Amino acid sequence: MPKNDNVKSIRLYESVKNNISKEVADSMAEKVYLSKSADFKRKFKWANDVCNYLESNFDSEQIKEIRMGCSCTPAPKYIEAVKKMYQTSENLDEFCEKYNTTFAGKHSIWHENDVLFFSYPHCLCDCVQQVDGQVSKTWCLCTLGYTKKLFETVLDYNTEVELIESIKTGGSRCVMEILRR
Numbered sequence: 006m007p008k009n010d011n012v013k014s015i016r017l018y019e020s021v022k023n024n025i026s027k028e029v030a031d032s033m034a035e036k037v038y039l040s041k042s043a044d045f046k047r048k049f050k051w052a053n054d055v056c057n058y059l060e061s062n063f064d065s066e067q068i069k070e071i072r073m074g075c076s077c078t079p080a081p082k083y084i085e086a087v088k089k090m091y092q093t094s095e096n097l098d099e100f101c102e103k104y105n106t107t108f109a110g111k112h113s114i115w116h117e118n119d120v121l122f123f124s125y126p127h128c129l130c131d132c133v134q135q136v137d138g139q140v141s142k143t144w145c146l147c148t149l150g151y152t153k154k155l156f157e158t159v160l161d162y163n164t165e166v167e168l169i170e171s172i173k174t175g176g177s178r179c180v181m182e183i184l185r186r
Contacts, residue, residue: 043058098116142168149181164185
């Protein structure tokens with residue numbers, strides 16, 4: 006068996022271990038693995054294999070917890086910049102305006118009443134972005150973990166995050182809904 010030493014596969018292993026059990030994580034690592042030398046085509050295949058494995062072995066809530074648990078983490082400087090924008094804004098309109106001016110073209114936020122929406126105009130996942138083709142929604146659930154980490158720190162309250170749309174599942178953009186919990 007090739008080494009399972011890619012940072013993404015390590016985070017997946019840790020998330021399965023933390024959300025399910027070490028035994029299940031060990032079993033999954035034997036069946037679905039990825040080395041750090043994997044090229045973009047191998048990463049895309051691995052992403053699809055992961056989705057198939059998760060969907061065959063876990064319920065939807067477990068899958069969401071696992072995928073959120075293996076998400077990338079926003080850079081600390083980015084989090085602090087966004088938090089400062091939020092703290093110095095009088096309301097959500099001003100916060101969204103500041104954010105969208107600063108990060109124009111990279112991602113955007115808007116709100117409908119007290120519900121925030123966070124969006125990317127293109128896929129940012131290095132495992133699937135370089136290959137034309139779709140993946141299961143299961144794969145895109147990791148962005149919920151990233152979004153939750155970012156906005157719980159910025160907003161300073163617990164959030165519930167849902168995936169509304171994603172490019173790799175056929176959408177025109179990636180959109181997450183952020184609700185106060």
